[in-house]
Amino acid sequence: MSAQLLDELRTCLGAAAVQTAEAVEARYLKEYFSPQPAATRPLAVVRPRDTAEVAAVLRLCHQYRQPVVAQGGMTGLAGGALPGDGEVVLSLERLRGVEELDAQAGTLTVLAGTPLQEAQEAAAAEGFLLAIDLGARGSCQVAGNVATNAGGNRVIRYGMTRQQVLGLEVVLADGTVLDSLNKMQKNNAGYDLKHLFIGSEGTLGVITRVVFKLEPLPSCVQTALCAVDSYDKVVALLRHAQRRLAGRLSAFEVMWNDFYTLVTTRIPGQRAPLPGGSPFYVLLDLQGADAVADATLFENMLEQALEQELICDAAIASSEKETRSFWHIRDASAEFTVVWPIVESFDISLPIGEIGRFVEALQPRLDAAFPGCEYVHFGHIGDSNLHVCVSVPGATPENFPGHAIQSCLYGLLREFKGSISAEHGVGTHKKAYLPYSRSPAELALMRTLKVALDPQGILAPGRVF
Amino acid sequence: MSAQLLDELRTCLGAAAVQTAEAVEARYLKEYFSPQPAATRPLAVVRPRDTAEVAAVLRLCHQYRQPVVAQGGMTGLAGGALPGDGEVVLSLERLRGVEELDAQAGTLTVLAGTPLQEAQEAAAAEGFLLAIDLGARGSCQVAGNVATNAGGNRVIRYGMTRQQVLGLEVVLADGTVLDSLNKMQKNNAGYDLKHLFIGSEGTLGVITRVVFKLEPLPSCVQTALCAVDSYDKVVALLRHAQRRLAGRLSAFEVMWNDFYTLVTTRIPGQRAPLPGGSPFYVLLDLQGADAVADATLFENMLEQALEQELICDAAIASSEKETRSFWHIRDASAEFTVVWPIVESFDISLPIGEIGRFVEALQPRLDAAFPGCEYVHFGHIGDSNLHVCVSVPGATPENFPGHAIQSCLYGLLREFKGSISAEHGVGTHKKAYLPYSRSPAELALMRTLKVALDPQGILAPGRVF
Numbered sequence: 037m038s039a040q041l042l043d044e045l046r047t048c049l050g051a052a053a054v055q056t057a058e059a060v061e062a063r064y065l066k067e068y069f070s071p072q073p074a075a076t077r078p079l080a081v082v083r084p085r086d087t088a089e090v091a092a093v094l095r096l097c098h099q100y101r102q103p104v105v106a107q108g109g110m111t112g113l114a115g116g117a118l119p120g121d122g123e124v125v126l127s128l129e130r131l132r133g134v135e136e137l138d139a140q141a142g143t144l145t146v147l148a149g150t151p152l153q154e155a156q157e158a159a160a161a162e163g164f165l166l167a168i169d170l171g172a173r174g175s176c177q178v179a180g181n182v183a184t185n186a187g188g189n190r191v192i193r194y195g196m197t198r199q200q201v202l203g204l205e206v207v208l209a210d211g212t213v214l215d216s217l218n219k220m221q222k223n224n225a226g227y228d229l230k231h232l233f234i235g236s237e238g239t240l241g242v243i244t245r246v247v248f249k250l251e252p253l254p255s256c257v258q259t260a261l262c263a264v265d266s267y268d269k270v271v272a273l274l275r276h277a278q279r280r281l282a283g284r285l286s287a288f289e290v291m292w293n294d295f296y297t298l299v300t301t302r303i304p305g306q307r308a309p310l311p312g313g314s315p316f317y318v319l320l321d322l323q324g325a326d327a328v329a330d331a332t333l334f335e336n337m338l339e340q341a342l343e344q345e346l347i348c349d350a351a352i353a354s355s356e357k358e359t360r361s362f363w364h365i366r367d368a369s370a371e372f373t374v375v376w377p378i379v380e381s382f383d384i385s386l387p388i389g390e391i392g393r394f395v396e397a398l399q400p401r402l403d404a405a406f407p408g409c410e411y412v413h414f415g416h417i418g419d420s421n422l423h424v425c426v427s428v429p430g431a432t433p434e435n436f437p438g439h440a441i442q443s444c445l446y447g448l449l450r451e452f453k454g455s456i457s458a459e460h461g462v463g464t465h466k467k468a469y470l471p472y473s474r475s476p477a478e479l480a481l482m483r484t485l486k487v488a489l490d491p492q493g494i495l496a497p498g499r500v501f
Numbered sequence: 502m503s504a505q506l507l508d509e510l511r512t513c514l515g516a517a518a519v520q521t522a523e524a525v526e527a528r529y530l531k532e533y534f535s536p537q538p539a540a541t542r543p544l545a546v547v548r549p550r551d552t553a554e555v556a557a558v559l560r561l562c563h564q565y566r567q568p569v570v571a572q573g574g575m576t577g578l579a580g581g582a583l584p585g586d587g588e589v590v591l592s593l594e595r596l597r598g599v600e601e602l603d604a605q606a607g608t609l610t611v612l613a614g615t616p617l618q619e620a621q622e623a624a625a626a627e628g629f630l631l632a633i634d635l636g637a638r639g640s641c642q643v644a645g646n647v648a649t650n651a652g653g654n655r656v657i658r659y660g661m662t663r664q665q666v667l668g669l670e671v672v673l674a675d676g677t678v679l680d681s682l683n684k685m686q687k688n689n690a691g692y693d694l695k696h697l698f699i700g701s702e703g704t705l706g707v708i709t710r711v712v713f714k715l716e717p718l719p720s721c722v723q724t725a726l727c728a729v730d731s732y733d734k735v736v737a738l739l740r741h742a743q744r745r746l747a748g749r750l751s752a753f754e755v756m757w758n759d760f761y762t763l764v765t766t767r768i769p770g771q772r773a774p775l776p777g778g779s780p781f782y783v784l785l786d787l788q789g790a791d792a793v794a795d796a797t798l799f800e801n802m803l804e805q806a807l808e809q810e811l812i813c814d815a816a817i818a819s820s821e822k823e824t825r826s827f828w829h830i831r832d833a834s835a836e837f838t839v840v841w842p843i844v845e846s847f848d849i850s851l852p853i854g855e856i857g858r859f860v861e862a863l864q865p866r867l868d869a870a871f872p873g874c875e876y877v878h879f880g881h882i883g884d885s886n887l888h889v890c891v892s893v894p895g896a897t898p899e900n901f902p903g904h905a906i907q908s909c910l911y912g913l914l915r916e917f918k919g920s921i922s923a924e925h926g927v928g929t930h931k932k933a934y935l936p937y938s939r940s941p942a943e944l945a946l947m948r949t950l951k952v953a954l955d956p957q958g959i960l961a962p963g964r965v966f
Binding site for chain 2: 214221
């Protein structure tokens with residue numbers, strides 16, 4: 037059966053577009069940041085050139101009941117796009133390019149495998165902002181961003197990837213091409229089908245084209261780092277800044293003292309704009325279009341926050357260089373391997389008011405269960421998103437208690453009714469914990485949808501649930 | 502069978518919560534603005550008090566294969582909530598009240614049948630904005646707003662109702678209660694099920710509770726009316742204002758000359774802040790938090806627009822009274838019956854750049870097909886949403902060519918690939934035209950979802966498609 041399918045795939049796409057066995061390149065077998073490819077053996081990697089070829093691949097796989105997993109930039113970090121044994125990898129990398137910027141409509145139409153940064157740059161060249169931004173911008177692909185409903189640094193102002201999507205072209209499990217390339221902000225003509233595919237991690241269809249909504253490109257930015265002495269004040273600062281900046285607060289990143297200390301004392305090339313020792317540090321910025329007026333407003337907002345004792349100290353970035361150095365501290369989350377060879381990372385969410393209490397409850401549990409463990413807490417708190425990284429000094433890859441740490445944290449999260457995935461999705465890594473955040477009725481409905489859209493279960497089987 | 506079901510409903514809810522036959526009040530049989538109830542005869546109107554009772558009603562109806570239509574404030578204008586013969590009307594009016602405002606999370610939890618205005622006021626009392634607003638705010642109900650994905654005046658800044666919803670409680674067709682009362686901005690733990698129910702007009706489930714996201718409440722507003730001499734300049738003004746106001750443009754309402762002339766010359770109690778004769782009038786506003794700085798920015802933005810010849814004239818409202826009088830012109834769309842006893846109204850969308858050409862193409866078609874007809878064009882153009890109203894002087898209810906006008910307009914819209922419903926939904930009124938805006942593959946997928954979620958087809962049968 038497999039041999040026959042491979043023949044048909046080769047006939048359909050050309051032999052060069054189908055890699056099998058030893059010829060499969062390592063990059064299809066690993067996540068972007070992993071040093072080693074997975075040990076699994078996919079049946080093949082196919083590299084279609086356009087939507088019609090994607091549809092042809094799915095028609096064949098549907099006919100042969102062949103499991104398929106779509107791949108973008110492999111930056112998702114939840115394992116969802118890693119192929120299992122015997123699966124067909126459907127790489128979207130050759131569907132690449134910006135097809136149209138409609139300046140009147142304020143839309144950008146992009147092929148699935150286009151790197152996010154390429155799409156961002158096409159928008160910026162015409163004075164628009166594509167309001168999705170994340171560290172992996174150079175390597176992630178737009179259809180992957182959409183399939184996982186990516187988050188990132190600007191969610192507080194613009195929302196998740198979902199909110200930037202106006203239209204999609206999707207190939208369904210049986211090869212049907214669903215053209216929902218809508219360019220309208222408002223369209224209530226029947227069910228809004230695109231939402232099925234956004235955030236469902238490739239389990240309900242394969243996205244081949246995206247219409248993004250564009251925003252006006254901000255022309256200036258104000259950035260500050262603040263020291264705050266309690267979590268309640270962090271939340272009060274958030275609300276104060278949102279109200280005073282009237283919707284232009286464009287980042288609100290919180291670092292617990294453990295994070296700030298680790299980064300400014302143990303990671304090379306970092307400097308501390310504020311002294312250590314404060315329980316919280318908040319990095320916030322205003323993106324606007326009037327540098328002079330915005331600077332005044334931003335300073336006034338911070339002065340009021342000082343007067344009201346919401347913050348105890350603040351540093352305003354006075355140059356682009358300083359802005360970068362403030363963000364460099366927050367972005368050091370990508371460099372923890374410098375100090376911790378093995379780390380368990382979490383991407384969770386809770387109602388904003390609960391996050392402080394959650395961290396207070398978590399720390400003694402971790403300390404008790406993993407004596408000597410180290411951890412940091414930080415995240416996009418304005419969006420309810422907390423990241424936690426836990427390391428156990430001296431642990432080896434063989435005895436690192438990754439699963440035990442997961443059980444400990446997710447167990448507490450369940451008590452708080454939080455979400456096991458804020459922005460990275462479930463993939464395979466968090467699948468076992470999905471019932472911690474979703475009720476049996478919700479899981480049953482997810483399965484109903486899966487069966488309805490992919491009755492043979494060929495699309496990314498075993499991912500999400 | 503029906504008698505037995507009625508007995509069971511009475512046992513379950515109490516006899517007073519079940520109206521039948523002549524006892525059915527007229528308000529359940531008509532849309533809010535209609536003078537006359539429909540001639541249909543529902544089997545009963547049931548008025549459950551809470552989610553458990555809604556679930557009990559649906560369990561019974563599912564068991565008896567009894568069609569049910571949920572009702573909110575009856576302000577949808579698409580006919581979707583009007584009962585058909587023999588249907589059970591499920592009124593949500595007794596599920597009323599604001600349950601929680603979580604100021605730290607920035608969320609508002611509201612029961613289904615709560616009037617929108619009550620929810621808005623609860624948010625405002627704590628310094629927050631519930632960013633859904635429409636003319637029917639006093640009579641519409643929040644679950645109806647969600648079920649129809651209502652639009653309104655603030656979509657350009659905050660998006661449709663969909664974007665204000667963080668969580669839902671929904672009763673499925675078989676009576677299963679789906680608790681997805683999420684309070685997090687970010688939550689990628691599996692499929693985001695709420696989107697199935699938002700905008701599906703009660704055909705996939707009955708919404709019983711809503712968690713809304715809250716925005717900071719703006720404290721001041723700048724409003725202007727501008728005269729513009731071409732549609733391309735209308736679009737250029739939109740992009741100019743969005744860029745200069747950096748995301749705080751909070752309305753961009755366009756009135757074609759026909760609308761402005763009709764309102765300012767034929768509707769009593771209106772005054773014209775700018776002389777007539779301009780091809781377009783644009784009402785725009787900035788909502789912010791700094792009255793002095795915002796006024797300067799707003800004036801500068803308009804001065805630049807004048808210098809760049811995007812506008813030929815502008816009036817800035819200098820008082821709250823003047824702001825109201827500017828909006829009074831736009832809101833006169835609700836008073837057309839003063840001059841036109843019968844009118845065919847449209848709520849369509851097209852990519853923003855296409856709207857001008859669409860109107861130019863439409864006018865000669867209407868003139869040719871309906872000699873002497875009158876029409877006005879206006880809408881939330883910043884959101885791609887055009888409203889058209891057409892009247893035929895001298896026509897009587899018996900010979901008014903409503904369907905012919907629909908065919909004419911929707912036929913052209915199909916050529917332009919527009920949407921037959923921007924914000925009001927499909928209901929029953931626009932059902933016949935849905936294939937003009939949706940492909941066979943899209944319609945087939947809608948049917949797949951309907952069958953998966955409501956296999957017996959008891960929820961609002963015959964609505965949408």
